[in-house]
Amino acid sequence: MIEKLNAIEEKYKEITAKLSDPDVLSSQKDYLRYSKESADLEPLIGKIQNYRKMLDGLEAAEAIIKDASDEELREMAKEEIDELKAKIPVIETELKLMLVPKDPRDAKNVVIEIRAGTGGEEAALFVTDLFRMYSKYAELKHWKVEVIDSNPTGIGGNREMTATISGRGAYSKLKYESGVHRVQRVPVTEASGRIHTSASTVAVLPEAEEIDLRIDEKDLRVDTFCSSGPGGQGVNTTYSAIRIVHIPTGVTVQCQDERSQLKNKIRAMKVLRSRLYDMEIEKQERLRADSRKSQVGSGDRSERIRTYNFPQNRVTDHRIGLTLHRLTQVLEGDMEEIIETLSTHFEAKKLQDIEV
Secondary structure: OHHHHHHHHHHHHHHHHHHOOOOOOOOHHHHHHHHHHHHHHHHHHHHHHHHHHHHHHHHHHHHHHHHOOOHHHHHHHHHHHHHHHHHHHHHHHHHHHHHOOOOOOOOOOEEEEEEEOOOOHHHHHHHHHHHHHHHHHHHHOOOEEEEEEEEEOOOOOEEEEEEEEEOOOHHHHHHHHOEEEEEEEOOOOOOOOOOEEEEEEEEEEEOOOOOOOOOOHHHEEEEEEOOOOOOOOOOOOOOOEEEEEEOOOOEEEEEOOOOOHHHHHHHHHHHHHHHHHHHHHHHHHHHHOOHHHHHOOOOOOOOEEEEEEOOOOEEEEOOOOEEEOOHHHHHOOOOHHHHHHHHHHHHHHHHHHHHO
């Protein structure tokens, strides 16, 4: 690891030198590139410098133990050694985590799809609850949420909802939300007061740009139809809704949220491109990883990941064994503890896989 840290420090010195050399910075583009590289490395450089100070301090304290005759000085050195030996493994783990290659998709925006699973109308109501939870969390992060498509029921639920969430680090924060979310509560339609268990699925996709994935127009079938549901006078009178089928894969996307056919097509293409991009990434990861590494804790959408228990005011994430007794706050968007704990857990797994 020391060799890696030395190489990173050398790279940082080179970038710093380039930023102060007008002969190297021939364009604004070069300046922005080197500035970004420098800013990206600064947290790691600070951690490396702290680590080196600890190693130097340990070496100095051990020299005192070896050479000093003053007993009080030796005692102080022993205390410092004990303290540093406790801190050094912690900072080494932090450094290793920072050295894990970053997911290139982390900076992307998100396409989120929430669908009702088992539970009928209650599952559809839970879709609305989950969408509201993510919307509230996005609001706290100052992200933008745009609904692309929805399929509402009569009493406030949705059989499915698709939306984009745009903002700094959106995918890095939400990528572990994919999977089956289970809810336990007394449904509003239940007269006898029995607790029911229902489920909805969440899919979080990195929003793909044209540069990420090019789609041939001849592989698409585009259908138009009348919008349905709430939306004003234009609903059911103009063919503004769009359905796009990607013929080679059978992936189908529709959008009817806008009254403009062109806007609906642009939004539908955004979702289609993101789904196909996600499929391609998953395919590459399966080819790269062995069976154990690709399946354990992968956040697969068929995996039951979390339970929301209303009678106990409890949220439990089954992947990390985290239980919080503040369901109400979580559904209001207070998800940071869950999301940060998940990120730490899966980053540690990545590190473990690299070391293995």
